[in-house]
Amino acid sequence: MRWRAILPLVLSVPLLAAGGCAADAGVAAARDNRIVVGVSLELSGPTASIGTSYRKALELKAAQLNASGALGGRKLRLVLRDNRTDNNASVANVDDFIKNQHAAALILGGCSQCAVAAIPAITENHVPAISLASASTLTTPVANRRYVFKVSPDPDQDAQVITGELRRKDINDVGLIAVDNLYGQDGRRQFTRRAQEAGIRVAVTEKFGQSDTSVAVQVAKVVSERPQAVVIWAVSPAASILVKELHDAHYGGAVYLDAGAGAELFLRGAGAAAEGTNMVFPTVLATQDIDTSTPAGAARKAWVDTYEKQNGEYSGFASFAADALQTIADAVTTTGGTDREQLRAAIEADQFDGISGPLRFSATEHSGLLPAALGILTVRQGQWRLAR
């Protein structure tokens, strides 16, 4: 029957249409009063939910900035692309932003290695880029990273806060589980170093792949050593799976997570197992404990509430995206234009109270978030609260 031959063709039409629509049809004539910001995020892949949080935060912040008229007559225009958590796609996006979209500045997503892969293109084309990822190699050595900035905590800052807390709680025997990628291994190195300096023994270190579906073996190994605390260096959703497995394995010690677990999926994924776990993160995530007595604090609470209202729940990572866009907006206001070199210089000199906390960039430090922004948070009754 003829319909049988036609049916496969009919079914393939929506497939082709979807494929066609996936390619960006945006015609970006670079108009004078529009500031184009190229945004390359992980909108598919294991950390897609974080990329989506970034997108929501950027869209909200852009709308707020455009509505407030802070940029004079100019409007911010975000050009969003999915980098599929893939290095090559990341580089291709950056190339497209620079050559076709005439972007004044870039925002790169949370995948550290995707951002590192794009650094040569960024440096060659003298385009200022703010990365939402955390690996320290993004901004050090500064001499080779003139055009790259970041707004999230350095793994070293995270490690310092965790070891400080471990020392305070008199814990000197820990197990460490870290994800096997640039971010996780950077964290592992920094934490091991800081722990050694503080006299804390890292009894066992395990690693796992970002997209591993089963981590039961690694958890079993760590638990069998019976450390006083387990430190996890992972990103959601792996962080929540690990916490759940630790709970299933009857692990009774303290659990400390790095900032990678800040996304809202962690609480949902780990469920009851998350109760009592600790994490180092900008204290803004403890939304109920934000000190609104200062103007900065009040602004933080207002932004967090707006995000929550618009998107149903707050995601810890949203503040980084908001701060990144604010930094670019500040630079545009300061320089009055879209000249990339001037923007770069302005970003380097910027300091302000961001949603994540106090930010200060300088010629020697391109990672702007100050350690004062960080604290230890604990899950109490299903919510992140300040530990003390």
Add this chain to the structure above:
Amino acid sequence: MEKRQTGDGVDQVLSYVLIGLADGSTYAVVGLGISLVYEVTGIINFAQGDFVMLGGLTYAVAVENGAPPVLAAALALAGTALCGGLLHTAVLAPAGDAEPDRLIILTIGASILVQGAALLGFGPDRHFAEPFDGDGRIRILGTSLSTQYLWCVGATLLAAVAAWLLLYRTGWGRAMRAVAADREMARLMGLSPVRMGLVAMVLAAVLAAIAGIVLAPLQPPDASVGLPLGLKGFTAAVLGGLASPMGAIAGGLVVGVVEALITGFVSSGYREAVVYGALVAVLLVRPGGLLALPARERV
């Protein structure tokens, strides 16, 4: 603080084997589905892993949106069975008596389509489901695991028994084996290979959905988990001899245990390399599978 003793080495290996068996039971069910379809239709269904994803994801999303677990499971089973039927009716059957290679490529295309549809329909996030027994844990030989692992193993056993009963104790099963043995002769005897193929595919989809549902609380699914599952299931089926459903189950368990042992004693990074290396080795040395059954049987 009690530290590990040397005698714990055996305990350690045992715990890895246990975890490996539990993980491997998922591969076993995927492999069973692939083997079943291959036996009856001669096609290797590379969308099998995506059926598991579909079942698990539908279940998790339904539960997240407040549906009672039984209803969510029924929804997942029905939806995946429908997809299986659609795959056969709309994609494979119209291809007629095409070469198996072409049909395999069609299933690969279907796999990508299902992934894309799931991404569009369910979004990129992982979705979470509570284990069936909530916080229940069980301690076996010193290793404490969630009781959900028992459900996984139980589901695999159930699937194995059901598949065996179907194939060897029912008329339909006999018909399917007849079609597998000799398509033309079966047609001459009044059996419809196309209908048997449809039955096999729907069955495989249902098996996959069951696997997905019991796995969802342990490994929160998103649209992309189907691909590696399908590959591991394919490995399981090949290890056990493609045309042997029981072999596929054994193969899946072997893959799971090997993965766990490699992760435990070497590093999780080498897991895939070893498993797929074993696949290549088996294909080269014993293409009939490690547990190859005799080719002839009276039907």
